[in-house]
Amino acid sequence: MELGRRHLLLGLAAVGAAGSAQTAPPGIRHPGDPTETIDLWPGPAPGMPATPPVETVDERSTDPAFPDRAVRGVVRPRMVVFRPATPNGAAVLVAPGGGYARIVIDKEGYEVARWLAARGYTVFVLFYRLPGDGWAAGPDVALSDAQRAMRLIRQRAGAYRLDPTRVAMMGFSAGGHLCGDLATRFDAMTYRAIDAADRLSARPMLAAPIYAVQSMSAPLAHPGSRALLVGAEASAAVERAHSNAANVTARTPPIFMAHAEDDATVPVDNTLEMRAACKRVGVPVETHLFTTGGHGFGLRRAAGKPVAIWPDLFVNWAASMKLA
Incomplete structure (x- = not known):
């Protein structure tokens, strides 16, 4: 898409005006971490609890070469930006997992973002609010952040030299549930519009939920994600309202999924149920199942195994769908 000079200048002005006030990345820093961030909301995020959460970063790795940070209590939802050396005009919004209790930013965020950016994608890693924080x-709080993030990426497309129609989302585990939630409920009214960005579409061009939590109903539901998202005593109606497969329509964007059949945390039938729902209404769906890989393989834990091919499968499929 050819972006007009006025669109580009307006986008650059918006980034410049916001840049000085953006929330910093997590407190535990590592060499090579990006420093560019975009706050999702111009002031406090909507619906602040009476006792706001306190953002905490836990470093769970003892090897400085392989950080494994988990962020809890996000109070200033934001995106961390990975700019490619040679942009291809496409963007990917990435939602790391963490069971809706935390956000695992290295294994399912930064590592994936660097890999995609090396292939020309501009990547935005999403620090979303967690539903257990009040x-x-x-249960719509993370979806609010994902919707807002997609709209802001499109609003700033000129500044990042992006085609605003070519914006995808990828998510892992509980972040995969959020990815599926956005793909199926992108136009749900989860917050009150606050500025011009909210007039833009939140529908991703493509969505890639990877080893994703999908169902909120037993026996497929991941118990921890379900308890935090809808509550341990949620009714069948509430479970269904927040189960991705139950919300698939003909307007759902094309879907890419990868899952290991030996996943003992999120049963592979979550992916199979989502695939069946897409097939029923004619949504294009690419599904890759691997014999082994367990849960949370990302890039790091997939190395040297057949499942390691999943990122290449994604970019090849995405290219066939004209994302890049």
């Missing part, structure tokens, strides 16, 4: 939106 936000007014309840």
